[in-house]
Amino acid sequence: MTLLRQVISAPVAHAVVLSRSCLAVSVTPRRKLSVSSSSRAPRVDANVLLGMSEQELQKLAVDLGQQSYRGKQLHHLIYKRKVKEIENFIQLPQSFRNDLQEAGWTVGRLPIFRTVTAADGTVKLLIKLEDNRLIETVGIPVEDEKGPMRLTACVSSQVGCPLRCSFCATGKGGFSRNLSSHEIVGQVLAIEEIFKHRVTNVVFMGMGEPMLNLKSVLEAHRCLNKDVQIGQRMITISTVGVPNTIKKLASYKLQSTLAISLHAPNQKLRESIVPSAKSYPLEAIMKDCRDYFQETSRRVSFEYALLAGVNDQVEHAVELAELLHEWGRGHHVNLIPFQSNRRI
Ligand code: SF4
Numbered sequence: 001m002t003l004l005r006q007v008i009s010a011p012v013a014h015a016v017v018l019s020r021s022c023l024a025v026s027v028t029p030r031r032k033l034s035v036s037s038s039s040r041a042p043r044v045d046a047n048v049l050l051g052m053s054e055q056e057l058q059k060l061a062v063d064l065g066q067q068s069y070r071g072k073q074l075h076h077l078i079y080k081r082k083v084k085e086i087e088n089f090i091q092l093p094q095s096f097r098n099d100l101q102e103a104g105w106t107v108g109r110l111p112i113f114r115t116v117t118a119a120d121g122t123v124k125l126l127i128k129l130e131d132n133r134l135i136e137t138v139g140i141p142v143e144d145e146k147g148p149m150r151l152t153a154c155v156s157s158q159v160g161c162p163l164r165c166s167f168c169a170t171g172k173g174g175f176s177r178n179l180s181s182h183e184i185v186g187q188v189l190a191i192e193e194i195f196k197h198r199v200t201n202v203v204f205m206g207m208g209e210p211m212l213n214l215k216s217v218l219e220a221h222r223c224l225n226k227d228v229q230i231g232q233r234m235i236t237i238s239t240v241g242v243p244n245t246i247k248k249l250a251s252y253k254l255q256s257t258l259a260i261s262l263h264a265p266n267q268k269l270r271e272s273i274v275p276s277a278k279s280y281p282l283e284a285i286m287k288d289c290r291d292y293f294q295e296t297s298r299r300v301s302f303e304y305a306l307l308a309g310v311n312d313q314v315e316h317a318v319e320l321a322e323l324l325h326e327w328g329r330g331h332h333v334n335l336i337p338f339q340s341n342r343r344i
Helices: 002-007 054-063 069-080 094-102 169-173 181-195 210-226 245-251 267-273 275-279 282-296 314-325
Strands: 112-117 123-128 134-142 150-154 158-160 175-178 201-204 235-239 257-261 300-306 331-337
Touching: 054 069, 112 181, 123 181, 134 181, 150 181, 175 210, 181 210, 201 210, 210 235, 210 245, 235 245, 245 282, 257 282, 267 275, 267 282, 282 300, 314 331
Parallel strands: 150 201, 201 235, 235 257, 257 300, 300 331
Antiparallel strands: 112 123, 123 134, 134 150, 158 175
Protein backbone atom coordinates (compact mmCIF):
# COMPACT_ATOMS: atom_id res chain seq x y z
CA MET A 1 0.00 0.00 0.00
CA THR A 2 3.05 2.25 0.02
CA LEU A 3 2.33 3.28 -3.53
CA LEU A 4 -1.19 4.19 -2.66
CA ARG A 5 0.09 6.37 0.13
CA GLN A 6 2.24 8.15 -2.42
CA VAL A 7 -0.77 9.28 -4.37
CA ILE A 8 -2.60 10.57 -1.32
CA SER A 9 -2.15 14.29 -0.98
CA ALA A 10 -4.52 14.76 1.95
CA PRO A 11 -5.64 12.70 4.89
CA VAL A 12 -8.70 10.55 4.35
CA ALA A 13 -11.66 12.76 5.12
CA HIS A 14 -13.73 11.63 8.05
CA ALA A 15 -16.75 12.43 5.98
CA VAL A 16 -16.11 9.73 3.42
CA VAL A 17 -14.79 6.96 5.62
CA LEU A 18 -18.35 5.73 5.63
CA SER A 19 -18.24 4.89 1.87
CA ARG A 20 -19.28 6.84 -1.24
CA SER A 21 -22.86 6.59 -0.27
CA CYS A 22 -21.71 7.52 3.19
CA LEU A 23 -25.09 6.55 4.52
CA ALA A 24 -25.01 2.86 3.64
CA VAL A 25 -28.67 3.38 2.96
CA SER A 26 -31.14 0.62 3.49
CA VAL A 27 -34.44 2.40 3.02
CA THR A 28 -36.62 0.54 0.54
CA PRO A 29 -38.16 2.87 -2.02
CA ARG A 30 -41.77 2.27 -2.98
CA ARG A 31 -41.17 2.32 -6.72
CA LYS A 32 -38.63 0.40 -8.70
CA LEU A 33 -36.06 2.02 -10.93
CA SER A 34 -37.61 4.05 -13.66
CA VAL A 35 -35.54 6.84 -15.10
CA SER A 36 -38.32 8.47 -17.05
CA SER A 37 -38.27 12.23 -17.19
CA SER A 38 -41.29 12.41 -14.90
CA SER A 39 -39.78 10.24 -12.15
CA ARG A 40 -36.62 12.31 -12.33
CA ALA A 41 -38.44 15.58 -11.98
CA PRO A 42 -37.87 17.18 -8.59
CA ARG A 43 -40.89 17.98 -6.50
CA VAL A 44 -42.00 21.52 -6.93
CA ASP A 45 -41.21 23.70 -3.93
CA ALA A 46 -44.65 25.24 -4.14
CA ASN A 47 -45.54 27.25 -1.07
CA VAL A 48 -42.44 26.19 0.85
CA LEU A 49 -40.47 29.03 2.44
CA LEU A 50 -37.29 27.02 3.01
CA GLY A 51 -34.98 27.47 0.05
CA MET A 52 -36.23 30.96 -0.82
CA SER A 53 -33.76 33.83 -0.93
CA GLU A 54 -34.15 37.05 1.04
CA GLN A 55 -35.21 38.84 -2.13
CA GLU A 56 -37.88 36.22 -2.88
CA LEU A 57 -39.17 36.43 0.68
CA GLN A 58 -39.36 40.21 0.43
CA LYS A 59 -41.38 39.89 -2.77
CA LEU A 60 -43.67 37.37 -1.09
CA ALA A 61 -44.27 39.77 1.82
CA VAL A 62 -45.11 42.59 -0.58
CA ASP A 63 -47.41 40.30 -2.60
CA LEU A 64 -49.28 39.57 0.63
CA GLY A 65 -49.74 43.28 1.36
CA GLN A 66 -46.82 43.69 3.80
CA GLN A 67 -43.84 45.98 3.69
CA SER A 68 -40.72 44.37 2.23
CA TYR A 69 -38.85 44.40 5.57
CA ARG A 70 -41.26 41.68 6.69
CA GLY A 71 -39.53 39.48 4.10
CA LYS A 72 -36.20 40.19 5.81
CA GLN A 73 -37.78 39.15 9.08
CA LEU A 74 -39.00 35.94 7.46
CA HIS A 75 -35.48 35.24 6.25
CA HIS A 76 -34.08 35.81 9.74
CA LEU A 77 -36.68 33.53 11.33
CA ILE A 78 -36.15 30.69 8.85
CA TYR A 79 -32.37 30.71 8.50
CA LYS A 80 -31.03 32.34 11.69
CA ARG A 81 -33.60 31.50 14.34
CA LYS A 82 -34.49 28.26 12.51
CA VAL A 83 -38.15 28.45 13.51
CA LYS A 84 -40.01 25.46 12.10
CA GLU A 85 -43.64 26.56 12.03
CA ILE A 86 -45.30 29.73 10.76
CA GLU A 87 -47.46 29.99 13.88
CA ASN A 88 -44.24 30.36 15.87
CA PHE A 89 -43.10 33.41 13.89
CA ILE A 90 -44.18 35.49 16.87
CA GLN A 91 -42.18 38.53 15.73
CA LEU A 92 -44.58 38.86 12.79
CA PRO A 93 -48.10 40.26 13.02
CA GLN A 94 -50.76 37.60 13.52
CA SER A 95 -52.51 38.82 10.37
CA PHE A 96 -49.41 38.17 8.23
CA ARG A 97 -49.00 34.70 9.75
CA ASN A 98 -52.65 33.98 9.01
CA ASP A 99 -52.29 35.21 5.42
CA LEU A 100 -49.25 32.98 4.88
CA GLN A 101 -51.06 29.94 6.25
CA GLU A 102 -54.28 30.65 4.39
CA ALA A 103 -52.28 30.92 1.16
CA GLY A 104 -50.95 27.44 1.90
CA TRP A 105 -47.39 28.37 2.86
CA THR A 106 -45.35 26.18 5.16
CA VAL A 107 -41.76 26.48 6.37
CA GLY A 108 -40.98 23.09 4.82
CA ARG A 109 -38.81 21.68 7.61
CA LEU A 110 -38.57 17.90 7.56
CA PRO A 111 -39.53 15.74 10.55
CA ILE A 112 -36.80 13.50 11.94
CA PHE A 113 -38.20 9.98 12.03
CA ARG A 114 -35.37 8.22 13.80
CA THR A 115 -31.69 8.71 14.75
CA VAL A 116 -28.86 6.31 15.44
CA THR A 117 -25.66 7.47 17.12
CA ALA A 118 -22.38 5.65 16.56
CA ALA A 119 -19.61 5.36 19.14
CA ASP A 120 -17.58 8.08 17.41
CA GLY A 121 -20.46 10.55 17.69
CA THR A 122 -21.63 10.24 14.08
CA VAL A 123 -25.41 10.43 13.92
CA LYS A 124 -27.54 8.92 11.15
CA LEU A 125 -30.92 10.56 10.73
CA LEU A 126 -33.86 8.93 9.02
CA ILE A 127 -36.01 11.75 7.68
CA LYS A 128 -39.61 11.50 6.56
CA LEU A 129 -40.64 13.43 3.47
CA GLU A 130 -44.07 14.86 2.82
CA ASP A 131 -45.00 11.87 0.65
CA ASN A 132 -43.92 9.52 3.47
CA ARG A 133 -40.79 8.41 1.67
CA LEU A 134 -37.71 8.14 3.85
CA ILE A 135 -34.20 9.40 3.29
CA GLU A 136 -31.07 9.23 5.36
CA THR A 137 -28.64 11.98 6.20
CA VAL A 138 -25.57 11.82 8.42
CA GLY A 139 -24.00 14.29 10.81
CA ILE A 140 -20.29 13.79 11.42
CA PRO A 141 -18.73 15.81 14.24
CA VAL A 142 -14.97 16.26 14.36
CA GLU A 143 -13.41 17.78 17.44
CA ASP A 144 -10.58 20.11 16.54
CA GLU A 145 -8.01 20.80 19.24
CA LYS A 146 -7.13 24.11 17.62
CA GLY A 147 -10.60 25.44 17.08
CA PRO A 148 -14.32 24.86 17.27
CA MET A 149 -15.89 21.52 16.36
CA ARG A 150 -16.38 20.84 12.67
CA LEU A 151 -19.76 19.35 11.85
CA THR A 152 -20.17 17.77 8.42
CA ALA A 153 -23.58 17.05 6.93
CA CYS A 154 -23.61 14.20 4.42
CA VAL A 155 -26.79 14.86 2.47
CA SER A 156 -28.94 12.88 0.04
CA SER A 157 -29.94 14.30 -3.34
CA GLN A 158 -32.39 11.59 -4.45
CA VAL A 159 -34.71 9.04 -2.87
CA GLY A 160 -32.78 5.93 -3.86
CA CYS A 161 -30.48 5.96 -6.86
CA PRO A 162 -30.75 4.60 -10.40
CA LEU A 163 -27.04 3.89 -10.86
CA ARG A 164 -26.65 0.58 -9.00
CA CYS A 165 -22.98 0.65 -8.03
CA SER A 166 -22.00 -2.85 -6.94
CA PHE A 167 -21.06 -2.02 -3.35
CA CYS A 168 -23.90 0.37 -2.56
CA ALA A 169 -27.13 -0.49 -0.74
CA THR A 170 -28.85 2.60 -2.12
CA GLY A 171 -28.24 1.47 -5.68
CA LYS A 172 -29.61 -1.98 -4.93
CA GLY A 173 -32.81 -0.48 -3.54
CA GLY A 174 -33.68 1.29 -6.80
CA PHE A 175 -34.79 4.84 -7.48
CA SER A 176 -37.95 6.71 -6.48
CA ARG A 177 -37.54 10.39 -7.19
CA ASN A 178 -35.34 13.44 -7.04
CA LEU A 179 -35.30 15.62 -3.95
CA SER A 180 -36.28 19.26 -4.19
CA SER A 181 -33.93 21.94 -2.95
CA HIS A 182 -35.81 22.48 0.32
CA GLU A 183 -35.60 18.75 1.05
CA ILE A 184 -31.82 18.98 0.67
CA VAL A 185 -31.46 22.15 2.78
CA GLY A 186 -33.83 20.62 5.34
CA GLN A 187 -31.38 17.78 5.95
CA VAL A 188 -28.69 20.26 6.97
CA LEU A 189 -31.04 22.06 9.36
CA ALA A 190 -32.14 18.71 10.82
CA ILE A 191 -28.52 17.90 11.64
CA GLU A 192 -28.09 21.31 13.27
CA GLU A 193 -31.21 20.61 15.32
CA ILE A 194 -29.85 17.27 16.56
CA PHE A 195 -26.34 18.50 17.32
CA LYS A 196 -27.40 21.97 18.49
CA HIS A 197 -24.42 23.20 16.53
CA ARG A 198 -23.87 24.89 13.19
CA VAL A 199 -23.06 22.66 10.24
CA THR A 200 -19.65 23.73 8.95
CA ASN A 201 -19.27 21.39 5.95
CA VAL A 202 -21.69 19.78 3.52
CA VAL A 203 -20.93 16.78 1.31
CA PHE A 204 -23.37 15.57 -1.34
CA MET A 205 -22.50 11.93 -0.73
CA GLY A 206 -25.71 10.49 0.61
CA MET A 207 -28.46 8.69 -1.28
CA GLY A 208 -28.50 9.40 -4.97
CA GLU A 209 -26.33 10.82 -7.71
CA PRO A 210 -26.26 14.64 -7.37
CA MET A 211 -25.49 15.18 -11.06
CA LEU A 212 -28.79 13.52 -11.98
CA ASN A 213 -30.56 16.17 -9.92
CA LEU A 214 -28.30 19.09 -10.69
CA LYS A 215 -31.00 21.77 -10.75
CA SER A 216 -32.11 21.09 -7.15
CA VAL A 217 -28.53 20.52 -6.02
CA LEU A 218 -27.48 23.92 -7.39
CA GLU A 219 -30.51 25.61 -5.84
CA ALA A 220 -29.72 23.98 -2.50
CA HIS A 221 -26.07 24.97 -2.89
CA ARG A 222 -27.10 28.60 -3.37
CA CYS A 223 -29.33 28.52 -0.31
CA LEU A 224 -26.76 26.75 1.87
CA ASN A 225 -24.15 29.29 0.86
CA LYS A 226 -26.13 32.53 0.82
CA ASP A 227 -28.89 31.89 3.36
CA VAL A 228 -27.53 29.24 5.77
CA GLN A 229 -24.09 30.88 5.40
CA ILE A 230 -21.94 27.84 4.74
CA GLY A 231 -18.87 28.79 2.70
CA GLN A 232 -18.72 27.46 -0.86
CA ARG A 233 -15.33 25.93 -0.09
CA MET A 234 -16.94 23.93 2.68
CA ILE A 235 -19.30 22.22 0.22
CA THR A 236 -18.38 19.11 -1.80
CA ILE A 237 -20.39 17.68 -4.68
CA SER A 238 -19.59 14.04 -5.28
CA THR A 239 -20.38 12.07 -8.43
CA VAL A 240 -19.63 8.74 -10.07
CA GLY A 241 -19.71 10.70 -13.32
CA VAL A 242 -22.67 11.59 -15.52
CA PRO A 243 -21.82 12.62 -19.10
CA ASN A 244 -21.86 16.39 -19.79
CA THR A 245 -22.60 17.39 -16.20
CA ILE A 246 -19.06 18.12 -14.98
CA LYS A 247 -18.66 20.69 -17.76
CA LYS A 248 -21.99 22.19 -16.81
CA LEU A 249 -21.04 22.37 -13.14
CA ALA A 250 -17.71 23.98 -14.08
CA SER A 251 -19.57 26.70 -15.97
CA TYR A 252 -21.04 27.94 -12.67
CA LYS A 253 -17.49 28.50 -11.39
CA LEU A 254 -18.41 27.50 -7.86
CA GLN A 255 -15.65 27.50 -5.29
CA SER A 256 -16.77 24.09 -4.09
CA THR A 257 -14.97 20.77 -4.36
CA LEU A 258 -15.83 18.28 -7.08
CA ALA A 259 -15.32 14.73 -5.83
CA ILE A 260 -15.21 11.84 -8.29
CA SER A 261 -16.08 8.38 -7.03
CA LEU A 262 -13.37 6.64 -9.00
CA HIS A 263 -12.99 3.28 -7.23
CA ALA A 264 -10.90 1.77 -10.02
CA PRO A 265 -7.78 2.75 -11.97
CA ASN A 266 -8.97 1.40 -15.34
CA GLN A 267 -12.15 1.35 -17.39
CA LYS A 268 -12.75 -2.41 -17.30
CA LEU A 269 -12.56 -2.73 -13.53
CA ARG A 270 -14.52 0.48 -13.06
CA GLU A 271 -17.39 -0.79 -15.19
CA SER A 272 -17.65 -3.86 -12.98
CA ILE A 273 -17.95 -1.68 -9.85
CA VAL A 274 -19.83 1.29 -11.32
CA PRO A 275 -22.06 -0.01 -14.16
CA SER A 276 -22.92 3.52 -15.32
CA ALA A 277 -19.23 3.96 -16.22
CA LYS A 278 -20.02 2.21 -19.53
CA SER A 279 -21.53 5.42 -20.83
CA TYR A 280 -18.72 7.67 -19.57
CA PRO A 281 -15.23 6.31 -20.23
CA LEU A 282 -12.54 7.00 -17.65
CA GLU A 283 -10.51 8.95 -20.19
CA ALA A 284 -13.43 11.33 -20.78
CA ILE A 285 -14.03 11.78 -17.03
CA MET A 286 -10.37 12.60 -16.44
CA LYS A 287 -10.44 15.13 -19.26
CA ASP A 288 -13.60 16.77 -17.90
CA CYS A 289 -12.04 16.88 -14.41
CA ARG A 290 -8.94 18.56 -15.80
CA ASP A 291 -11.17 21.12 -17.52
CA TYR A 292 -13.07 21.61 -14.23
CA PHE A 293 -9.79 22.35 -12.46
CA GLN A 294 -8.73 24.79 -15.16
CA GLU A 295 -12.11 26.51 -15.12
CA THR A 296 -12.46 26.81 -11.33
CA SER A 297 -8.91 26.42 -9.95
CA ARG A 298 -10.49 24.05 -7.44
CA ARG A 299 -8.67 20.82 -6.70
CA VAL A 300 -10.59 17.69 -7.70
CA SER A 301 -10.92 14.94 -5.13
CA PHE A 302 -10.86 11.31 -6.27
CA GLU A 303 -12.55 8.84 -3.98
CA TYR A 304 -11.42 5.25 -3.96
CA ALA A 305 -13.34 2.71 -1.87
CA LEU A 306 -11.04 -0.16 -1.02
CA LEU A 307 -12.94 -3.35 -1.86
CA ALA A 308 -11.04 -6.36 -0.60
CA GLY A 309 -9.67 -8.49 -3.42
CA VAL A 310 -11.35 -6.34 -6.06
CA ASN A 311 -9.42 -3.06 -6.41
CA ASP A 312 -6.96 -3.03 -3.50
CA GLN A 313 -3.96 -4.87 -4.94
CA VAL A 314 -0.51 -3.40 -5.53
CA GLU A 315 -1.05 -3.41 -9.30
CA HIS A 316 -4.15 -1.26 -8.80
CA ALA A 317 -2.10 1.20 -6.75
CA VAL A 318 0.52 1.37 -9.51
CA GLU A 319 -2.15 1.91 -12.15
CA LEU A 320 -3.84 4.60 -10.05
CA ALA A 321 -0.52 6.39 -9.58
CA GLU A 322 0.05 6.24 -13.33
CA LEU A 323 -3.45 7.51 -14.08
CA LEU A 324 -2.91 10.52 -11.84
CA HIS A 325 0.73 11.05 -12.76
CA GLU A 326 -0.01 13.53 -15.51
CA TRP A 327 -2.53 15.38 -13.43
CA GLY A 328 -0.13 17.62 -11.55
CA ARG A 329 -1.05 19.10 -8.19
CA GLY A 330 -4.73 19.82 -8.70
CA HIS A 331 -6.14 16.69 -7.12
CA HIS A 332 -6.14 14.58 -4.04
CA VAL A 333 -7.17 11.00 -3.34
CA ASN A 334 -9.36 9.78 -0.53
CA LEU A 335 -8.87 6.12 0.24
CA ILE A 336 -12.07 4.85 1.80
CA PRO A 337 -12.00 1.74 3.94
CA PHE A 338 -15.14 0.02 2.76
CA GLN A 339 -17.74 -0.86 5.33
CA SER A 340 -20.53 -3.27 4.63
CA ASN A 341 -24.00 -1.79 4.73
CA ARG A 342 -25.86 -1.78 7.97
CA ARG A 343 -29.52 -1.18 8.50
CA ILE A 344 -30.67 1.44 10.93
S1 SF4 B 1 -24.12 6.70 -7.50
FE1 SF4 B 1 -25.92 5.79 -6.51
S2 SF4 B 1 -25.55 3.58 -6.52
FE2 SF4 B 1 -23.57 4.59 -6.92
S3 SF4 B 1 -22.62 4.85 -4.89
FE3 SF4 B 1 -23.75 6.73 -5.29
S4 SF4 B 1 -25.76 6.39 -4.34
FE4 SF4 B 1 -24.80 4.39 -4.56
